[in-house]
Amino acid sequence: MVDLIRTHAAPLRRTCRRLLRDDVDADDAIQETFLNALRGLSSFRGDARLSTWLHRIAINVCLARLRRARPQAWTMDADHEDDALASLLPRYHHDGHRIGPLPTWSTPLDELAQRRELCERVRRMVESLPEPHRTVIVLRDFEELSTEETAELLGVRVNAVKTRLHRARQVLRTMLEHELHREELG
Amino acid sequence: MTQRMTCRELIEDFLAAYVDDELLPEIRDRFDEHLGQCPACVSYLETYRQTMALARAASHAEPLDDPAPPPLVEAILAALQK
Numbered sequence: 060m061v062d063l064i065r066t067h068a069a070p071l072r073r074t075c076r077r078l079l080r081d082d083v084d085a086d087d088a089i090q091e092t093f094l095n096a097l098r099g100l101s102s103f104r105g106d107a108r109l110s111t112w113l114h115r116i117a118i119n120v121c122l123a124r125l126r127r128a129r130p131q132a133w134t135m136d137a138d139h140e141d142d143a144l145a146s147l148l149p150r151y152h153h154d155g156h157r158i159g160p161l162p163t164w165s166t167p168l169d170e171l172a173q174r175r176e177l178c179e180r181v182r183r184m185v186e187s188l189p190e191p192h193r194t195v196i197v198l199r200d201f202e203e204l205s206t207e208e209t210a211e212l213l214g215v216r217v218n219a220v221k222t223r224l225h226r227a228r229q230v231l232r233t234m235l236e237h238e239l240h241r242e243e244l245g
Numbered sequence: 246m247t248q249r250m251t252c253r254e255l256i257e258d259f260l261a262a263y264v265d266d267e268l269l270p271e272i273r274d275r276f277d278e279h280l281g282q283c284p285a286c287v288s289y290l291e292t293y294r295q296t297m298a299l300a301r302a303a304s305h306a307e308p309l310d311d312p313a314p315p316p317l318v319e320a321i322l323a324a325l326q327k
């Protein structure tokens with residue numbers, strides 16, 4: 060058991076911190092994860108990887124905590140977009156053209172992806188998203204779960220996951236555009 | 246002759262499925278036709294894809310506390326023994 064904990068605690072901690080945004084809560088969630096794992100060990104099917112199985116338990120524990128902490132963010136209205144989000148989404152003229160596309164960034168991707176401080180800022184940008192969008196981008200783009208798995212864990216339809224992910228990426232794109240364009244202008 | 250796809254339709258209705266390669270062939274053709282005539286949408290698509298890639302890069306770049314810090318391991322063991 061000690062070996063199991065040593066091997067898996069670090070990646071589980073990172074996942075829990077991403078979802079809960081609080082180090083103390085995250086460490087509580089890891090304890091709960093191992094407790095649940097121990098209780099459910101008989102349900103572990105050898106064909107799944109142990110790390111995948113533990114991760115799923117951890118994600119469930121974290122999502123349950125988020126639901127308890129802010130039930131209103133998890134209601135049917137979760138896809139209602141607040142004004143702060145709307146201001147970061149594209150807007151269109153009546154004829155369907157985008158309103159005033161801003162000059163965007165031109166630094167190549169491989170150069171951007173190498174920059175640790177930019178990666179750090181991208182993680183902060185994701186943290187700042189409203190809960191329904193943040194959880195979807197964490198599960199899909201950070202934890203690399205499939206759309207179907209994400210829908211199941213969140214208890215929403217596949218289409219809701221797709222819509223939220225698209226919104227989240229659009230908002231993130233605009234945030235990057237503001238940041239990188241300003242930076243390129245010097 | 247089908248109607249030309251607008252920038253709004255391209256970005257709001259079809260772009261996510263396009264990057265996942267899930268568009269029906271005839272819609273994909275209209276999508277590509279629009280891109281051929283609209284630099285603004287080409288730029289949007291490109292920066293959208295880069296955003297996805299940067300999100301992944303940001304995830305991989307996040308440090309792990311590996312190996313797990315001993316106090317965390319102790320706390321978990323204590324919780325299990327309760």
Ligand SMILES: [Zn+2]
Binds near residue numbers: 279283
């Ligand atoms: Zn266009």
